Amino acid sequence: MAQEAHSQIIPKIDIEQKPAKRPRRRLPDFIKVKANFSPNYFRVKDILARNDLHSVCQEASCPNIRECFGEGTATFMILGANCTRGCRFCDVKTAVPLGLDREEPKRLARTVGELNLRQVVITSVTRDDLRDGGAEIFAETIRQLRLRDPEVKVEVLIPDMRGDEKSVATVLEAGPDVFAHNVETVARLYRRVRPGAQLKRSLDILRQGHEFHPRPVIKTGFMVGLGETLEEITELFKQIRETGTQIVTVGQYLSPSEDHLEEVKFYHPDEYKEISRIGYETGFEHVEAGPLVRSSYKAFSQSKSIIEKQEKGHDAESR
Amino acid sequence: MQRAVRIIRREELAEGKIGLYLERPEGFRFVSGHNIDVALENHDQIDPADTSRTFSIASAPYEKELLIVARLRNNPYKKALKTIPIGSNLVIDGPYGTFRMHHDQQRPAAFIVGGIGITPVISMLRQAARENLQYPVYIFYANRRFEDTAFYTELIDFAGHFDNYTFVPTFTRQNTSKVEWAGETGYIDRPMLERYIPDITIPQYYVVGPSPMVWGSLQMLDGFVDRASIKVEDFTGFD
Numbered sequence: 001m002a003q004e005a006h007s008q009i010i011p012k013i014d015i016e017q018k019p020a021k022r023p024r025r026r027l028p029d030f031i032k033v034k035a036n037f038s039p040n041y042f043r044v045k046d047i048l049a050r051n052d053l054h055s056v057c058q059e060a061s062c063p064n065i066r067e068c069f070g071e072g073t074a075t076f077m078i079l080g081a082n083c084t085r086g087c088r089f090c091d092v093k094t095a096v097p098l099g100l101d102r103e104e105p106k107r108l109a110r111t112v113g114e115l116n117l118r119q120v121v122i123t124s125v126t127r128d129d130l131r132d133g134g135a136e137i138f139a140e141t142i143r144q145l146r147l148r149d150p151e152v153k154v155e156v157l158i159p160d161m162r163g164d165e166k167s168v169a170t171v172l173e174a175g176p177d178v179f180a181h182n183v184e185t186v187a188r189l190y191r192r193v194r195p196g197a198q199l200k201r202s203l204d205i206l207r208q209g210h211e212f213h214p215r216p217v218i219k220t221g222f223m224v225g226l227g228e229t230l231e232e233i234t235e236l237f238k239q240i241r242e243t244g245t246q247i248v249t250v251g252q253y254l255s256p257s258e259d260h261l262e263e264v265k266f267y268h269p270d271e272y273k274e275i276s277r278i279g280y281e282t283g284f285e286h287v288e289a290g291p292l293v294r295s296s297y298k299a300f301s302q303s304k305s306i307i308e309k310q311e312k313g314h315d316a317e318s319r
Numbered sequence: 320m321q322r323a324v325r326i327i328r329r330e331e332l333a334e335g336k337i338g339l340y341l342e343r344p345e346g347f348r349f350v351s352g353h354n355i356d357v358a359l360e361n362h363d364q365i366d367p368a369d370t371s372r373t374f375s376i377a378s379a380p381y382e383k384e385l386l387i388v389a390r391l392r393n394n395p396y397k398k399a400l401k402t403i404p405i406g407s408n409l410v411i412d413g414p415y416g417t418f419r420m421h422h423d424q425q426r427p428a429a430f431i432v433g434g435i436g437i438t439p440v441i442s443m444l445r446q447a448a449r450e451n452l453q454y455p456v457y458i459f460y461a462n463r464r465f466e467d468t469a470f471y472t473e474l475i476d477f478a479g480h481f482d483n484y485t486f487v488p489t490f491t492r493q494n495t496s497k498v499e500w501a502g503e504t505g506y507i508d509r510p511m512l513e514r515y516i517p518d519i520t521i522p523q524y525y526v527v528g529p530s531p532m533v534w535g536s537l538q539m540l541d542g543f544v545d546r547a548s549i550k551v552e553d554f555t556g557f558d
Contacts, residue, residue: 088415094417095550096550096551098545098547099546128533128553129534129537129538188368188369188370191369191373192356192412196553261412
């Protein structure tokens with residue numbers, strides 16, 4: 001009876017009420033991507049699914065997915081599809097990771113063979129639940145790839161591994177050709193964009209990569225359009241350059257859904273020319289800046305000449 | 320979407336923890352478990368490069384006001400939050416997050432909470448109580464001392480709303496407290512869960528609090544439940 005009275009006075013409220021939707025935004029023409037599904041696109045998708053592998057292209061809703069898959073390439077995302085961080089720009093699912101798949105490195109190496117790739121980019125979700133942040137799986141993946149093809153070029157794009165130097169060293173010791181870690185945004189926006197991360201920690205990771213011997217090519221990337229100023233971009237370039245990083249990618253932030261941060265600005269292609277100019281002026285060997293530039297997009301065209309130059313240097317040193 | 324909101328009142332909820340009640344903007348909808356960014360802009364004590372923090376919303380979706388709870392720390396942001404005049408505006412952004420209560424009311428909800436991590440749980444319990452949802456509920460709530468424990472009385476009172484409700488406060492540094500305590504002490508571990516939950520393999524677990532506590536608890540839970548039965552909210556960076 002008491003319960004009946006209770007339910008009469010309390011209106012039923014939908015506990016799953018969704019946050020109000022924000023108005024749909026219209027993308028500028030220079031950002032729109034043509035839907036072009038080539039047979040290769042479906043082939044790559046199929047091969048990844050059959051081998052129970054993830055790509056960041058799919059999980060993070062990359063706008064370049066049709067082009068990259070169409071060319072038979074993909075950026076592999078290891079350590080599962082559930083991320084332990086809730087970055088406000090990223091479309092990868094935040095959830096408790098469902099364990100650790102120790103067979104993934106072998107499967108990935110086999111798949112690279114099936115796709116006939118000579119250059120591979122590997123990234124991962126953040127795994128705060130693992131003591132080493134997933135470093136050993138990164139290292140094992142590199143080893144398995146080299147076991148199948150000693151000449152394969154490998155770029156790793158690692159999460160921050162909570163800044164644990166030992167974990168970062170585990171990845172470096174496996175000998176990636178390109179060692180990348182993205183700073184993502186300027187210092188002021190860190191708390192909003194990457195809760196749980198720190199710019200200093202990310203810069204320290206890049207510095208550790210630069211100081212490692214034999215040194216891989218060091219690369220990072222960040223987004224624009226989140227509310228940063230040109231002065232802040234310039235300052236970020238300086239902070240990155242001080243770590244010894246050689247390559248920087250800069251691309252437009254595109255909000256994956258209404259649950260993510262909104263774009264504050266869409267940069268015009270001409271503005272990327274200015275950003276690129278500032279980057280080169282700061283001293284980087286390569287700056288890739290453009291509306292649809294993503295960290296792994298055409299990754300080896302950015303690093304090819306630098307890798308070759310460094311390989312020659314390493315050879316000379318070892319003689 | 321960023322919105323300016325007025326501070327309605329401020330309340331000390333425990334030693335070193337203050338609650339700020341904010342005006343809820345028109346049309347601001349959220350779900351229990353959501354968090355918001357709170358920016359203190361144009362405040363003279365604040366470093367312009369460090370103006371915002373993330374807070375879980377402690378009030379329930381049915382309430383008129385938004386409640387956030389801050390653990391006071393020795394940084395300019397938190398100092399300003401402690402002294403900012405009532406009636407001033409803050410800028411909120413959100414809501415964000417994926418920490419949600421499960422649907423099946425037959426399945427018990429077991430919350431493993433550290434300190435200020437109680438805030439999304441308070442929102443979930445208030446909303447569930449309001450809707451008379453009858454989840455069996457277990458709350459394991461760790462704080463350093465009794466004096467640090469926010470929402471203690473309210474958490475006792477939820478027993479009046481839920482038919483099956485167990486609240487287990489535990490203190491990790493109670494020897495430094497002035498309050499006499501005969502209940503649980505120490506960190507939340509498997510034996511503690513087993514003392515209160517008849518079958519520890521059945522509940523949906525929610526782990527929320529500071530990073531080391533969250534990931535340590537996850538390893539503890541790995542011993543007897545699969546990961547699909549665990550939801551976590553890591554309060555890293557909530558300094």
